[in-house]
Amino acid sequence: MKSPKAQNQNQDTSTNGSSIPPGDLDGRPYSHDERALVYARAKGEVDAHPFGTELDVYAGEYEWLAHSIMPNPDVDPQMRVQVGSSQCSRPYAASRLNISAMSFGALGANAIEALNLGAKLGDFYHDTGEGGISPYHRRHGGDLVWELGSGYFGCRQADGTFDPERFRDRAQDDQVKMTEIKLSQGAKPGHGGVLPGVKVTREIAETRGVPEGQDCLSPAVHSAFSTPRELVEFAARMRELSGGKPVGIKLCVGLPHELFAVVKAMLTTGIVLDFIVIDGAEGGTGAAPTELSDRMGMPLREGLIIARNALVGAGLKGQVRLAASGKVTSGAGIAMHAALGADWCNAGRAFMFSLGCIQSMRCHADTCPTGIATQSPARQRGLVVPEKAQRVARFHKATVGALRELTVAAGLHSVDDFKPWHLRHRINVAEMRQMDELYPFVREGELLDGAQNPTLRRWWDEADPESFRRRLVD
Ligand SMILES: Cc1cc2nc3c(=O)[nH]c(=O)nc-3n(C[C@H](O)[C@H](O)[C@H](O)COP(=O)(O)O)c2cc1C
Ligand code: SF4
Incomplete structure (x- = not known):
């Protein structure tokens, strides 16, 4: 090769x-x-x-x-990032690269197992995706971030609303290191989904807490909150129910004032999220309507810079960590996003490649030739968990190693020192x-005193912590 x-x-x-x-x-x-x-x-x-x-x-x-004339060979090889604000009693030291949310259901059991064992071997986290925590996430004990979408799979009542008791039972499990509210995904922002009844096998039904063989609906909108204030209050409740573990949100940026409103809600309530993951429009999915994939949602770079400006401008970046996902495949990709404000990156499809995905793009048809995006036992037979888990771990190790080499060459002490x-x-x-000649980068607290950049100032003024609607400004 x-x-x-x-x-x-x-x-x-x-x-x-x-x-x-x-x-x-x-x-x-x-x-x-x-x-x-x-x-x-x-x-x-x-x-x-x-x-x-x-x-x-x-x-x-x-x-x-x-790079620098003076490289720094002393960069810490671990390069972990501490996640957890002052309101979190069980912070988590995350790797700079982790497995992005991909549900059991979108991926088969063997793929989930191999990813989780890879995460265990390499000491990084595996995001469950919105389909809940399956037995295959549990078998090897790799660190989990439990993602809750609008279906609250794994912690829902019969009517589909959030069930705090069920959430507490699972979120307090030691394997779950953080929890995350999914607001949107770059490949299909604002889109709910239906897993057809024929695909709702006994295992998927048990994992999600839904009836077997019946259509399983993910509504487009959450029922647990409807305003920025309610969102951060719900997050605080999740943090408490999980026993003080970090809680975050994941979204693809749409209307910037909405994200600014969440940041304002943090200021007005005093509740801080522990992390925000920004997903780019270039992100992946098992299946999505073409129009949503191609023409809706903000690309990662702009979304990330807006989120960075919202947090830095509100004086919250010290507490709230920022992560990025969208076609990251290399150490350079992570370093470039770090320069724009990301504390770590998540990758979905790159980890699928490490499992052997050949980009045949039949994930939606249940006929995946490599046994990754399928529920068919026959197709999954070739995906041998211990072997593929080694690949997952090796890809992670080499990529983070390359990130360290870039940090050394740039003469920096830490990945955090990459700047625009x-x-x-x-x-x-x-x-x-x-980058700071192409995009505005606000200084610490600048939004609070009136940002110099008129667009950022307007988005901030339009943001209302009590509503996702745009506040009318002169
Ligand atoms: C097969 C597949 C399933 C996914 N399922 C979810 C999901 O359940 N929840 C979610 O937030 N994102 C989901 N995503 C999006 C990824 O988590 C990620 O945000 C996106 O693919 C960008 O990362 P990438 O470009 O490295 O793949 C999925 C992506 C893929 C490819
Ligand atoms: S091999 Fe093809 S069908 Fe399977 S996960 Fe990769 S892109 Fe999807």
Whole structure:
């Protein structure tokens, strides 16, 4: 196999258009080279690239990270990030790369088991997805983030509303390290879903707490809250019921004033979330309506910068951690998002590649050729859990190792020290810009005193902690 090159997640043909020569960089959503890098790392093969980059570094949209004359070889190899505000009694030290939410149901039992065992071997977390905690999440004891979508699967009453008792019973389990409210997903923002009755097997029904063989509905909207204030109050309740574990939200940014309203609600109630995960429109799904995938939701970069500005501008970034997901495949991808404010990244499809996904894009048809996105026992037979778990762990280790090498080369002490000016973007053959020349980055507390940037100031003024509606401003 050809050696993969370490490239960032933006350098595929979808963002670089014709500026990159066809061939190894072809392929969507992920280029051949992006996948080859994951496969090589997962198999423990050589992941170095010989002879020099094949990217056209003078092509429009090329991006790079700034290194230092004085590299810092003393960067802590662990590079963990502490998650948990002052209101959380059981903080969690997260890896800089974790497995993004993908439910049992979207993925088969063997895939879930292999991901969880990989997480256990590599000491990182595995997000359950909104389909609840299945026996396959439990078997190997890898760290879990329990995600609650609008269906409250695994902790719902018969009418589909949140059941605090059931939530407490499971959230207090030691394997669950954090809990997360899913507000939206980049690939299908604002979309509920139906798992058809034929797919609601006994195991899926038990995991989700729904009747077997009947259509299983995820409403488009949550029933536990309807305002920003109620959202943070619900989060505080989850934190308390879980025994003080970090609680966060996951969303793809739509209308910025809504996210600003959540931040305002934190200020007015004094309740802080422990983390926010921003998912990009480029994110994946098992299945989604084309229009929602292609044309709705904010791409990760803009969403992440808005979230970073909301938290820093409100003086909350010290308490509330920020994570990013959307086509991360490499250490460079994590470092680039760190420069824009992310404390860690989650990856979904890259971990699927580490399991052997070949991007055949039949996840919705239950005919996955690699046994990952299927419930068919026959198709899953080739997915041998101990072997694939090793691949998951190796991919993670090599990617975080590459992130450390970038941190060393940049002369930084920590991944947290990547700043917008470390990330450079080519405008044309003769011009480049730092990210802070392209986007506004507010200083600590700036939104509270009236942000200089008029757009950010307007979003802040429009935000209402008592309603997701836009407050009318002059
Ligand atoms: C098969 C599949 C199932 C998913 N299921 C969920 C889910 O249950 N909840 C959720 O919040 N996101 C879900 N996602 C979205 C991912 O968690 C992630 O946010 C998105 O794919 C971006 O990461 P990626 O680009 O690294 O895949 C799913 C994605 C895939 C590919
Ligand atoms: S191999 Fe194809 S069907 Fe299976 S998970 Fe990958 S993209 Fe989906």
